Amino acid sequence: MIAGGQSLIPLLKLRLASPSLLVDINRVPGLDRIEESGEFLRVGALTRMADVESSSLIRKRYAIIHDASEVIGDPLVRNLGTLGGNLSHGDPNNDMPAVMLALGAEFVATGPGGGRTIRAEEFFTDTFAVALNHDEILTEIRVPRRLPGTGGSYLKLEQKTADFAIAGAAVHVRLGSGGVCNEVGIGLTAVGPTAVKARSAEASMRGKISTDKTAIQGMSHLAAGECSPATDIRGTSTYKKQVVSLLVGRAFKTACERARGES
Amino acid sequence: MAGRVSISVKVNGSRREADVEPRLLLVHFLREDLGLTGTHVGCDTSHCSACAVLMDGKLVKSCTVLAVQADGRDILTVEGLAKGGELHPVQEAFLAKHGLQCGYCTPGMLMSAYALLRENRHPKEEEIRKGISGNICRCTGYAKIIESVEQAARSKNW
Numbered sequence: 001m002i003a004g005g006q007s008l009i010p011l012l013k014l015r016l017a018s019p020s021l022l023v024d025i026n027r028v029p030g031l032d033r034i035e036e037s038g039e040f041l042r043v044g045a046l047t048r049m050a051d052v053e054s055s056s057l058i059r060k061r062y063a064i065i066h067d068a069s070e071v072i073g074d075p076l077v078r079n080l081g082t083l084g085g086n087l088s089h090g091d092p093n094n095d096m097p098a099v100m101l102a103l104g105a106e107f108v109a110t111g112p113g114g115g116r117t118i119r120a121e122e123f124f125t126d127t128f129a130v131a132l133n134h135d136e137i138l139t140e141i142r143v144p145r146r147l148p149g150t151g152g153s154y155l156k157l158e159q160k161t162a163d164f165a166i167a168g169a170a171v172h173v174r175l176g177s178g179g180v181c182n183e184v185g186i187g188l189t190a191v192g193p194t195a196v197k198a199r200s201a202e203a204s205m206r207g208k209i210s211t212d213k214t215a216i217q218g219m220s221h222l223a224a225g226e227c228s229p230a231t232d233i234r235g236t237s238t239y240k241k242q243v244v245s246l247l248v249g250r251a252f253k254t255a256c257e258r259a260r261g262e263s
Numbered sequence: 264m265a266g267r268v269s270i271s272v273k274v275n276g277s278r279r280e281a282d283v284e285p286r287l288l289l290v291h292f293l294r295e296d297l298g299l300t301g302t303h304v305g306c307d308t309s310h311c312s313a314c315a316v317l318m319d320g321k322l323v324k325s326c327t328v329l330a331v332q333a334d335g336r337d338i339l340t341v342e343g344l345a346k347g348g349e350l351h352p353v354q355e356a357f358l359a360k361h362g363l364q365c366g367y368c369t370p371g372m373l374m375s376a377y378a379l380l381r382e383n384r385h386p387k388e389e390e391i392r393k394g395i396s397g398n399i400c401r402c403t404g405y406a407k408i409i410e411s412v413e414q415a416a417r418s419k420n421w
Contacts, residue, residue, distance in 0.1 A: 002329075009327045010309040012286070022285075024332060050321075074397025075375075076312055079321045080328070161396045162310060 001025060001137060003046060004081040006073060007089050031084075031139060034058065040142040045084025050075070052083055062143065063258055064103065064152030064172060068095040071154075074162045084138045087123070090130040090194070093164040097124055097195030098187030099154050102170035105143045111136035124194040149182075150174045151258030153251040156189060157243055159234065165190040166234045169223070169247035171255045179210045179260075184219075184252075191227035191244055198223040201248065210256045219252065220245040270334040274299070275343030283330045290314045292330035293340060301341040301370050305399070312398040315371035315378075316340050322378035324397075341370040344377060352418035353377050353411075362411030364402035371398050376412045385416060 002008055002022045011017040025031075031046035034055050041062060043052070052058055053069040072078055072086065072095050086096040087107065100107075100120040107118050109132050123131050132138060156168030168189030176182045184205040186198040201223035208215040229240035267282040274297060281296055293299045293316070302325055305313030314325040317339040325338075344351035353376050356362070363369045372395060379386060379394035386394065391412045392405075400408060 005329070005332070006309070006327055009288075009329070013288075013307055013309070013326070024329075026332065074312070075394060076315060076322050076324050076397045077309075077327075080323055 003085045004048065005085075006077045006081040007085065007091065007094075025137065036061075036145055039145050041145060043083055043141045043143070045082060045088075045138045045140060047083045049073070049078035049081045049083065049086065053078060061146045062103075062152070064099055064154050064170060064255070065096075065143070067154035068099045068170070071095060071156055071158075077162065083141055087141065088130050088132060088138045090124060090126070090128045092124075092127060092192060092194050093190045094195075095154065095156065095165070095168055095189055098168055098170040098189040099152075100141065100143070101187030101195055101197040102152060102154075102172040102185035103143050104172075104185055105141060107138055108140035108142065109133070109136040110139040115139065117142070121197050127193045147174060149176065149259055151255045151260070152185075153254035153258065155247045155251045155254075157247065164234065167191050167227075167229065167240050167243040167247060169244060169251045171248060171251040173210065173252070173255045173259050175210055175256065175259045179256075181205050181208055181210050186219075186223055186248060188223065188227050188244055188248075191229040191240055193228075196227045198226045198248070200226055205252075210259075216249055216252060220249040223248040268331050268334075270331055272330075272333045272335070273337045275338070275340060281330075285329065285331050287330040288326055289316070289318075289328040289330045289333050289338075290325035292333070293325060293338070299340050299342050303367055303370055305367060305371070310399065311368065311371070312375065313368050313371040315374040315398065317374060317378060320381075322375060339374075341373055344373060351377070352420045353380065353415040355420075356415035356418060357408075357411040360407055360411040360414050362403070362408045368398060368400045368402075372400065372408055376408075376415060379412070380416055380421075384421075386412070388413070 002024050031044040033044045049069055049072050059066045086094045105120045108115050118131050152172035154170040156165040158165050170187040172185040174183035184202045186202050188196040201219045204222050205219040224241040224245040229237045231237045269282050271280045293302050303313040305311035309327045316325045318336050375395045375398050391409050
């Protein structure tokens with residue numbers, strides 16, 4: 001299956017993948033809408049990343065998705081690369097999986113028997129492996145419609161444009177009265193075999209005041225403990241965990257500012 | 264080996280038809296089948312964007328698109344910028360501001376600059392940096408290239 005091809009064609013060129021048959025879905029109509037309807041923001045799987053990036057609906061109401069759309073690959077990659085491809089490729093270095101884990105998104109998989117929904121946290125099963133069956137394609141991404149008091153942010157550290165991240169962190173919050181964190185969602189990029197949902201870190205912050213520095217430090221520390229980055233040319237495992245801790249804290253701060261309507 | 268596929272692509276305004284292998288990359292179609300060697304291959308990993316062209320008005324890496332995917336599309340390569348023997352203002356600006364040294368990345372830089380200025384005729388420096396962020400140059404340190412794009416933006420000859 002080929003959509004934007006911005007991950008697959010490089011793999012073909014390097015002979016890391018050699019499929020005998022490729023089905024090009026680029027011209028399938030109706031899979032590139034961005035709209036809020038019912039309980040969801042719905043984004044068609046073939047929506048180009050550049051169209052996500054330039055969507056004023058996403059920039060204004062789903063800033064965490066906009067953040068990620070601006071740092072994926074480079075402008076040329078974003079002109080062809082699709083949101084559905086970024087997710088269903090199953091690459092832990094991709095940015096949108098962590099964002100969708102933080103947001104508690106769900107995905108529509110469509111096959112010969114119709115459609116079914118898969119929760120983001122059940123979707124990323126292993127490196128380059130996702131919960132789609134061989135006769136299914138991802139057709140729609142559903143993000144819970146933005147509620148008052150919610151906000152999110154995505155940050156990544158990379159050495160150069162279009163390189164894999166050293167690490168990335170997506171944080172989504174819902175603040176209640178008195179600044180209490182009613183919901184916290186945290187997803188991490190490039191620090192494990194799949195994008196990581198930092199469940200202990202999320203749980204530690206739930207019910208805490210959003211400005212509680214000790215709680216934020218504890219959350220950041222727990223997130224670093226929940227990932228398993230590899231030591232490679234981009235840094236040691238220990239260094240990358242420190243980066244995760246830092247990014248989670250910073251993304252949390254921005255997410256809370258956005259939830260309060262301050263930025 | 265899979266059979267050949269007939270494609271019809273508009274390149275720099277001319278309709279070009281060919282039977283190509285499904286695995287053929289657009290850049291190789293342009294360079295080897297059509298002889299349009301202005302579009303360069305600078306890497307094997309889809310990183311450098313020396314091969315940038317416009318496909319239906321969008322800047323893409325022609326090394327990361329299959330030629331069969333360009334069937335029915337409109338392609339603009341660097342050869343299509345000049346009109347009637349006159350360089351395009353973007354090319355004139357790179358010439359005037361020395362926006363190249365070895366010249367290898369230049370076709371891609373020109374196409375990125377052209378695509379950026381078509382959408383945003385008065386970009387800020389930061390927007391220029393973002394616009395060319397996918398193009399790698401190993402000579403200039405980018406300063407002269409940014410000045411070239413600024414100069415092209417000031418040109419009244421578009």
